[in-house]
Amino acid sequence: MRVTRDVPDIRGRADLDVLLRRFYTAAFADPLIGPFFTEIAGTDLEVHLPRIGDFWERALFRTAAYRHDAFAPHSAVHSVQPLTAAHFGRWVQLWHATIDGLHEGPLADRAKAQGERIALALLRRLAGRDVSTDAPRGEGGGFVPLAALTLRAAG
Template sequence: MNGGLRDISGRADLDVLLRRFYTAAFADPLIGPYFTQIAGTDLEVHLPRITDFWERALFRTAEYRRNAFVPHDALHSVEPMTAEHFGRWVQLWHATVDGLHAGPNAERAKAQGERIAVAMLRRLNGKDASTAGNGQGFIPLAALELRVAA
């Protein structure tokens, strides 16, 4: 254990982590409206699906057969998402993971989140989409590109 925090060890940990993350994301003034106003996301409906996604991504123990790009593409068509939005998502994701867990699975969850953010941004905005952000305290996605490429 690092700093008294346990690593992410399974679905129960993911349930707690994702509930805390989405509570913060829904309340965030930059990205919250995508969940609350544009998508009208019901957290209780969304949580089992997204927990399946992360359980499959980290442990390969859950079924996830949805296309995660489709709902993001629909949101983007209503209100375009930029590097600033994805950078904020990454910032909240890192803070939530770091606040609850430490260890190899926690690090893998953060790295996977970074890869997903960069991939979504590029798929939605084109391969050459700017990942520089605007310097307002967000993790600049350009800084993540080296880790994504590795």
């Protein structure tokens, strides 16, 4: 028997703001990726949230005016401590779990797919080579395709 939930899709900026706060709170606390935000980048969540909200609003709704270089901060962090496929894989896991805990529908699915595409694109660009998600063991750096995982929303 399939359990159905009465969960809304992502409807607009207000939903994104709640989603992003919950996601980044979890990401900052995560033992694998949290130090990249808190120790290496010294990210101020209150400064980061409006900017990243603009990014996602533009990505999902084409309404915000995001005019920043999304690659530059990742490159700066990577120059201090390399970001690996395992780090991006964990980011994607948390992203999916956060979305699944709050939303379901076409925009939620688009946000999850877009998150995967962005993570893989950043990983490839930072690595300076083509990083495949199905590379032989030891060559892909630990990236796990999310289709192979069962994620549970943090509860």
